[in-house]
Amino acid sequence: MDTVATLTAVRSRQGELTCRPARQNSAHQAEASPVEWSHPVSAFPIVTTFTFTPDLVLQSYRACHRRLYRNRVALVITCVTVGLAEVAISLAGVLRLLWPGVVLALYGIAFFAWREHSVRKQLAPYRQGARQVTITLTETEYRTQGPDRATARTWTTFSSVSRVGDFWVLRVSPQMAMGLPASALDEQQTVAFTTLIKEKGLAPVS
Structure with missing residues (x-):
């Protein structure tokens, strides 16, 4: 009966246990192939x-501070919307005073512009080119x-x-x-x- 390839433990002269392939039938020698060892290759570094670019620096800042930026946008939209609504109501004669609505709308715009100026000034060293x-x-x-x-x-x-x-x-x-x-x-x-x-x-x- 043909024998299949096996590993046979052999005691060396120094007493260490080693392994070697056992003898196999010549009918199987042509099919025998060496053992291949695979080692995972790291993708790093x-x-x-x-x-x-200057624009990319500003976009990066806004991404890192997305919540603060959205809050500023929401504030200016609210101030302008409410302010213009008050102006419209005043012009319709419902309210006597026109200036509170104008001031509120301008405040929202000015606040947003001031904060944007502060951010751009802070990032100026990184936006010079x-x-x-x-x-x-x-x-x-x-x-x-x-x-x-x-x-x-x-x-x-x-x-x-x-x-x-x-x-x-x-x-x-x-x-x-x-x-x-x-x-x-x-x-x-x-x-x-x-x-x-x-x-x-x-x-x-x-």
């Missing part, structure tokens, strides 16, 4: 370089390298990572976050990145 930024993602760190500074943060620094519009927002605290343009990662890099943040417990619970 991921290195990507992109250009941060196109800036090339290199992002390096490893299994332990998130690194950035720009023309004037470099940063490195371990993943334990971040409290969450979420997709907001065209950006990945890596949040450090309610007041501080970092924006990564989603277009900076290709499809394979995005899959590896999202898998990593899930393993780190940073992805939002769906």
